Amino acid sequence: xxxxxxxxxxxxxxxxxxxxxxxxxxxxxxxxxxxxxxxxxxxxxxxxxxxxxxxxxxxxxxxxxxxxxxxxxxxx
Numbered sequence: 001x002x003x004x005x006x007x008x009x010x011x012x013x014x015x016x017x018x019x020x021x022x023x024x025x026x027x028x029x030x031x032x033x034x035x036x037x038x039x040x041x042x043x044x045x046x047x048x049x050x051x052x053x054x055x056x057x058x059x060x061x062x063x064x065x066x067x068x069x070x071x072x073x074x075x076x
Contacts, residue, residue: 035064042067046074 022029033041039059043051051059059070 035060038064038067039070042070042074046071 039056040050
C-alpha cells in the first residue's frame, strides 16, 4: 500500500473537501433522493437486490419517517 497523494488540511471535513473538488470541476451535487431512491438503496445495501414491485408499493405508501421500521422489516 502507498499513501494517497492528497493536498488537503487534515482538519477539514470530508464534505468541505468534496465541495471544493466539485467546485473546481464545476459540478453540482445532486438534489435530495426521492422516497423511491431511498427504498431501492436500502434494499441494495441490506440485501444486495432491488425490492420487488409489491415491496416497493407497500413501502412507498408509508411516510419516509418510518425509515427505521423499513430497515427492521427488510432485515426480518
